[in-house]
Amino acid sequence: MKKYYILVVALVLLVVSFWYIYRVAKSAQPTPRIPDTTVKMPVVSRPHASTTEIVRGDTTKKQVIFTFDGGSTIQSAQSILDVLKKHHVTGTFFLTGQTVVKYPELVRKIVHDGHEIFNHTYDHPKLTALSDDEITNELVRMNTELVKITGVSSQPYFRAPYGDRDARVRTVAYGAGYQSVYWTVDALDWKEASGETNESVTQRILAHVSPGTIYLMHMGDTITGDILDAVFTEIESRGYVIVPLTKGI
């Protein structure tokens, strides 16, 4: 009878210790991870975006900023990249989503060469004519394509096509993670069909060399590619440094 009693006690002890081990093991397990169902949107942050607009860079330094918009054609693109490399200058590009989709190799080369790419909308509409959602969509679609092709984001700057923006456009863009960048001087390189020439555009650029000037030029005309080397040489000879947007504001 005593033997039987010991057996029962041993059995109870065994069950209790198994239960205890089970409890300890269970509490040591990490809490189960909640599956990440967040939709991966390309708009991830708004690092420095603001509803104010940038029209000029830092006016305390002898430096200027060259920006190149790419909306449809790319006649000057290779020349621009060659000149930037020759002068050891980092350039700033505002590209449309259509350009990114149409010329992926060029866009990868721009990134590979260390230049900056920001948002010029997906298909170059007049933003003030669009609804809030349509504006956001233009910016998000462009960024989606850029991220897909290069892995880099176009945030936090955008340039409105035709400079067509108002307070509402800027506020909506801010909500999508973007700040508007206008320009100080439009070189009017894009008006070659209306009589602008290499000489007239060069004169216009050189007449406005002053601290913080942001120049607007384009990839889609031939003037920019023709004159850029000489323009950079002249500006540098005046003691100015040509800087990208992010270093110049």
Ligand SMILES: [Zn+2]
């Ligand atoms: Zn444009």
